[in-house]
Amino acid sequence: MENSNKSELHTLKTLMPYLWPKGQSDMRLRVVIAMIALFLAKIANVYMPIIYKQIIDLMTEGSKAVQGVDPATIAFAVPMGLLFAYGAVRVASVVFAEIREAVFVNVAQRAMRRVAIETFRHLHALSMRFHMQRQTGGLSRVIERGVKGIEFLLTFMLFNIIPTLVEIALVCGILWYMFNIWFAAVTFVTIFGYIAFTLFTTEWRLKYRRAMNKKDTEANTKAIDSLLNYETVKYFGNEGHEAERYDNSLASYEKAAIKSVLSLTVVNIGQATIIALGLVTVMYMAARGVANATMTVGDFVLVVIYLIQLYMPLNFLGFVYRQIRQSLTDMDDMFSMLQIDKEVTDKESADDLRIKGGEVAFEDVHFGYNEDREILKGVSFTVPAGKTVAIVGPSGAGKSTISRLIFRFYDVTGGAVKIDGQDVRDITQSSLRASIGIVPQDTVLFNDTIRYNISYGRPGASEDEIKKAARMSSIDKFIEKLSDGYDTKVGERGLKLSGGEKQRVAIARTILKDTPILLFDEATSALDSETEQEILKSLKDVSQGRTTLVIAHRLSTVVSADEIIVLDHGKVMERGKHADLLKHNGIYAQMWQRQQEEK
Secondary structure, eight states, X not given: OHHHHHXXXXXXXXXXXXXXXXXXXXXXXXXXXXXXXXXXXXXXXXXXXXXXXXHHHHHHHXXXXXXXXXXXXXXXXXXXXXXXXXXXXXXXXXXXXXXXXXXXXXXXXXXXXXXXXXXXXXXXXSXXXXXXXXXXXXXXXXXXXXXXXXXXXXXIIIIIIHHHHHHHHHHHHHHHHHTOHHHHHHHHHHHHHHHHHHXXXXXXXXXXXXXXXXXXXXXXHHHHHHHHTHHHHHHTTOHHHHHHHHHHXXXXXXXXXXXXXXXXXXXXXXXXXXXXXXXXXXHHHHHHHHHTTSSOHHHHHHHHHHHHHHHHHHHHHHHHHHHXXXXXXXXXXXXXXXXXXXXXXXXXXXXXXXXXXXXXXXXXXXXXXXXXXXXXXXXXXXXXXXXXXXXXXXXXXXXXXXXXXXXXXXXXXXXXXXXXXXXXXXXXXXXHHHTEEEEOSSOOOOSSBHHHHHHTTSTTOOHHXXXXXXXXXXXXXXXXXXXXXXXXXXXXXXXXXXXXXXXXXXXXXXXXXXXXXXXXXXXXXXXXXXXXXXHHHHHHHHTTTSEEEEXXXXXXXXXXXXXXXXXXXXXXXXXXXXXXXXXXXXXXXXXXXXXXXXX
16 A cells, blocks of 8 residues: 555656646646636635525525515515625636636646657657567557546546545535534544545455456457458468457456456445435434524525535545546556666767768677577678678578667677767767668558658658659559559558568658668568569669668579678678679578579
């Protein structure tokens, strides 16, 4: 319980800067005005029953004075000023509440927006290691629930819970002042008992809610993962298997949800019992006061109205409190992501990369994704400015790791990766990645138009620049044949395009980025021979005059490289031109022979 409270206080402390934003005096002024309006609304709300009591007492006295007179004339015994005052105060209560809502909505929406975008930016800043270990569906649910949690917390805690507590304090004070301490004491004890019971039972049933959250996330993650891999599911005819996996997750959620609802029943019965006991006790005390002539009928009505007025938000308080606790849990999950170490960060003294020619050098590089398994073991090579170097080798040799280190998705554990003599760890990541264009093996496109996917290489590029890039990648004719042209939607992950078409879009995107360094990471390995040759021609045209590193499995794609490096078990085993490596009759020559036989 203590650790939970500390966590909730920490969550609220984390949220406060977003509600009281530094350097934004207009937002702070809105918060102040909203709080004033909130207090005035509660003052008006508490004063209404007092006016009503005065009207009842005057009508009671007036009716005694005019006994035997037509009842219709009794209304004249009530000063019209009180009636107008009651109406005015009731309207004022609503007006101040609406003013509070209208003024504060900007603060609430801005806070949610800032938290969401900060979390989103932070997730993009985290290392590839984090994203390979976490599933995107689960992350999206955490953010979604966290933002909704903030909205609920602001809506109900600031404008329901706190105002209700203020109203309770005012009512207790009024009852004590107008009658005696016992009315205030019974009201306070009832409320304290209600709150204590709610706290205890909420803590008890919170484990069921957390279990629901966990199972909900698991089910959602499995569903998204299955749908994203729709083709694979179809290839293996595993629709039934996927449905069973999803159903198992839903069944676990179902069990947790049933336990949560049953425990909620116990909570609701207990809360209703406490409130009923308090109501009966206070009404009995008021009734005795009227019978003893120490209280008027108006006093009795006042007490009843106050209790009914408190009963509604108190009855609501149980639900709100449970939701607030859940919102705090959801917010804590989201804020905890902001505490995750970025792993790869810019140094405070980091400068932008200064490109002179674009030479890329690996100097005795050591690296492993895990401490107990080293992938690269002292790799050294240089890609001279404007030249093309290819890296080949069997699967698992560490080829793709090379590209991730160049982009600095990970930091080397030994040695250095340098561009024009500058260690990539000493320069800003944004300038580094802005200087490198890549055509990956698995081209993933956004579920948007072809235009958008090409322009992703340089957002804001003109229409002419986009079309020029399409021409250079030889995809312009294909696009022009489409009914919607550049406005054609490519589908999720580009499923509506063939492998070759996706690769050409990727090439166009890289052309548009216009970088001095190019990286082709097995860009044609998934294509047929004819399409491969067409793509290779496009890649050759694009790489003219640029520093180019080609990572390949098919040796036929690298025969014209200025140098070929053979990587195996994380070490450089051979290097040289195609013809020289064949004469050497080593690993490269054996790989070449095998691939020729497979044709």
